[in-house]
Amino acid sequence: MYGQEDKDGCMSSFMRLKFEKEAAKHWNRFYKQNQANFFKDRHYLEKEFECLSQSSPAQDDYSAIKQGRNLLEVGCGVGNTVYPLLESHGDLYVHCCDFSQEAVRLVKEHDKYEQGKRVNAFVCDVTQDDLRENVPERTVDLATLIFVLSAIPPPKLGGAIENVARTLRPGARVLVRDYGSGDLAEERLGNKQGSSRKLAEGYYIRGDGTFCVYFTEESLAGAFESRGDFVCERIQMQHRVIENRRKQVAMNRSWVQAVFKYSPGESEANHPGR
Numbered sequence: 001m002y003g004q005e006d007k008d009g010c011m012s013s014f015m016r017l018k019f020e021k022e023a024a025k026h027w028n029r030f031y032k033q034n035q036a037n038f039f040k041d042r043h044y045l046e047k048e049f050e051c052l053s054q055s056s057p058a059q060d061d062y063s064a065i066k067q068g069r070n071l072l073e074v075g076c077g078v079g080n081t082v083y084p085l086l087e088s089h090g091d092l093y094v095h096c097c098d099f100s101q102e103a104v105r106l107v108k109e110h111d112k113y114e115q116g117k118r119v120n121a122f123v124c125d126v127t128q129d130d131l132r133e134n135v136p137e138r139t140v141d142l143a144t145l146i147f148v149l150s151a152i153p154p155p156k157l158g159g160a161i162e163n164v165a166r167t168l169r170p171g172a173r174v175l176v177r178d179y180g181s182g183d184l185a186e187e188r189l190g191n192k193q194g195s196s197r198k199l200a201e202g203y204y205i206r207g208d209g210t211f212c213v214y215f216t217e218e219s220l221a222g223a224f225e226s227r228g229d230f231v232c233e234r235i236q237m238q239h240r241v242i243e244n245r246r247k248q249v250a251m252n253r254s255w256v257q258a259v260f261k262y263s264p265g266e267s268e269a270n271h272p273g274r
Contacts, residue, residue: 023211097124153211174224189212
């Protein structure tokens, strides 16, 4: 299924490009099979990201023409981030998008979805589709990228971040939570016998044909800071041992979590807590 390996033990470039071209098909199949039952609602995000609980930003030329806060959720899946946030924050208006048509269909079938009132859900490949076709330029206060950057091929990551940046007002925050280097799943993918699941360093393909990138603090921060218009306010690798008592197995899980401030014009970034 995965073809020949190259000299570095990675999947051949031919097969890698094939899977990248078919990414939408694999994600649609994933959501058709799992529907809205695979991921749990992310009620923990407000504890992890304090800025989600802050009130509306101070008035300026942009915010004076609107009420409340605008949030952009990229890679919304079936709404596991969107709907808990809408329930907790009456001032939020949410633009949410996903690569998968099936995922967006499930978002719109949610009993709390009302197009245009508080949610604008749409299909978008952020590596090539202009977000401004659905989200007004420079209007977003908060952007959430929760386990989505890991699904983007590394060569396309910079373009995806640029796309998000066009929607942000100066001072907006981008909240990121994703898979960290050294996670058990990465080790398992790297140790698969008989076929290579590795596409490049820290970049793998799962058995269902979807991708996963495992980030270090440096690789994630660098993807934003190298542009010159993002400041890393906080970044941290989180490790947790999860026990499966039935199988008597301890699993080492790793995540990386960060907050980036959109600050066009600033050329240097500070790294608090690093």
